[in-house]
Amino acid sequence: MTDASAQPDGVPSPVPGVPSTVPPSTTDTNNQPTKNALKKAAREAAKAEAKAKKKEDKILDRTTKNLEDVAITEKKVKAKQGANYNIGLKNTENGVVTRFPPEPSGYLHIGHAKAALLNDFFAHEQYNGTLLLRFDDTNPRNESAEFQDAIIEDLKMMGIEPDRVSHTSDYFQELYEYCVRMIQNGKAYADDTEKESMQHERRHGLASARRDQSIEENLARFEEMKSGTEEGQRWCIRAKLSVDSPNKALRDPVIYRCVVKYVDDEGNEQQIVHHRTGTKWKIYPNYDFCCPIVDSLEGVTHALRTTEYQDRNDQYQWMLKALNLRKVDIWGFARLNFVRTLLSKRKLTQLVKSGAVYGWDDPRFPTVRGIRRRGMTIEALREFMVSQGPSRNVVNMDWTIFWAMNKKHIDPVAPRHTAITTNQSVVCNIAGADAKVRFEEKPKHIKNPEVGTKKVAYSNKILIEQADAQQFAQDEEITLMNWGNAFVRKISKSNDPQHLDHVTEVELELHLDGDFKKTEKKITWLSNDQTLVPVELVDFDYLITKDKLEENDEIDDFLTPQTEFKTYAVADCNVADINENDIIQFERKGYFRCDRAAKPGQPGVFFNIPTGKSK
DSSP states (O other): OOOTTOOOTTOOOOOTTSOSSOOGGGBOTTSOBOHHHHHHHHHHHHHHHHHHHHHHHHHHHHHHHHHHHHHHHHHHHHHHHTOOOOOOOSSOTTOOEEEEOOOSSSOOBHHHHHHHHHHHIIIIIISOOEEEEEEOOOOTTTOOHHHHHHHHHHHHHTTOOOSEEEEGGGGHHHHHHHHHHHHHTTSEEEEOOOHHHHHHHHHHTOOOTTTTOOHHHHHHHHHHHHHTOTTGGGOEEEEOSBSSOSSGGGBSOEEEEEOOEEEOTTSOEEEOOBTTTBTSOSEEEOHHHHHHHHHHHTTOOEEEEEGGGGGGHHHHHHHHHHTTOOOOEEEEEOOOEETTOOOOHHHHHHHHHHTSSSSTTOTTSOBHHHHHHHTOOHHHHHHHHHHHTTOOOOOEEOHHHHHHHHHHHHTTTOOEEOEEEGGGEEEEEEETSOSSOEEEEEESSTTOGGGOEEEEEEOSEEEEEHHHHTTOOTTOEEEETTTEEEEEEEEEEOOOGGGTTOEEEEEEEEETTSOGGGOSOEEOOEESSSOOEEEEEEEEOOSBSSSSOOTTOOGGGSBOSOOEEEEEEEEOGGGGGOOTTOEEEETTTEEEEEEEOOBTTBOEEEEEEOOSOOO
16 A cells, blocks of 8 residues: 655655645646646745755854854953963963962062952862962961951951961971982082172172081081071072072072061060971971972962062972972963052051051051952942953053042942031022921932932021022022022122132022923032031052162152041031941042941041042
8 A cells, every 4th residue: 555645756845835745736637636737736845945955044144143242242242351372381281380478578469469369269260170279388477367267357358268278387387398308419509608799609600618618517517507507597598509600589589587586666676486386497488489389289280470589480380390290381461550559568667667658447548448448349449450360561550540430339339428518518509498497308310219318408597508599690600509590689798818819609599390301510519407418538649659669769758748538517417327338429520438327426437539630
């Protein structure tokens, strides 16, 4: 029996949209399709198939174009962000382990923040690897648990959570043993050359007189150092790399020193006490010795370092090879520099100790805590650092870009308030306004209702800024923001010959039907019949007058004479509810972070937040 669904020979298989049977009028007397009918059906089927193919090609072309557009858009976004993270890290197939190794001798500054965020990015986002936080605590005179705890808090605040935390001091015994091995292998020696003489010899490619002394003598000197004897304190250990290498970082660098006591700022002799190991150790390894060793021991695969270490990279790899340790790949990125900004920990410490600033969290400081206190948001800080990327180009950046990015984050959510300068206020009497004060609920942010509402007081006596009053013309129509229009009917000025332009009083007449779009002057104001909140508005200037301080420049020669400027004002009654760290906008004055909330008998203190605009 023949399958009824089978197609006659020469007839194509059914195509969507084409009848699968031949119409009755095209059959012969035996109810079989005629040759013409078969040809016509074949033509129609081929035509329908071609049409379907054309439609399919159009869809494919459109999809391809959309994908290309998406790719182009992503490239444009990345270009706009200014970062390229495809830096070609080698040997990533077996996993990536990075480390951030701060010295606990101060607070993190913006340069440290870039290093920390880059290590975090490559470990946790780019390669789904591991991030280590290791405290390089090998300089006990300047280190403390206070700085260590502050660094952990600052990293957490930036959203950086290391997978492991360790200390170089965890490896003091191993590092000592590695140094002994280097001496035994003839790759290190003890030296008691005076500091100035050693610097001269290294500068001119001269060998130390102690360079070829016996291994036994070198080991004996190292044991004297380890015991902290008077004799041991005269010596150090130097790696035996080269006497006259063109790369001066390779000219027999010091790798171990004996440190037992020091003289404090008051001239008193003090014993060295390590904040973790106490007085157990009298010898401490230098960073260039311990860093590659501990990197290798802890499984670090990629050491991300600023390009200022570039000359010391060969030294890093020499240490690993000399001790037969696992190799670690190095990637250098540019240090972040800003104009008129100190990033030297030594110079920052000097300013703190001299009392020139409040402390390490001073809003003029480039520390993470300092810029946070000034009003930088963590979201903006991360965005800025990621936008910089791991570039090797060293630039001296202007702060305007940094603060402009911050404004994008705070402007949509900062509540709007009003403040009038205390010694520059002018009383205005308003005709047409109720003599009795009334309050209305108004949005704190006209474009963002989610910010909430505030109480606005209305009465026939208000305060305005002196600078606004001096610009008024007789019978001019102005706009009182958040109220409506008014005519200027009378302007009273001072009789003092020294201040003839000083306005003492203004009389206004309400014109609430007026069109605010047609007025030139739109001013802030405050009803005098509310509980006004006294505030201090504080602005700051750069600490130094020079765009870039050189290493030998003395800070005192370039300190800006005055860097803090206070304006006393009164603010609307809602400001009494502002808490410390809240960010608001005083309309027409700028954005501010609350550094101290207002209390009875104590004004609120608000720090001006830069917006990236030149003053």
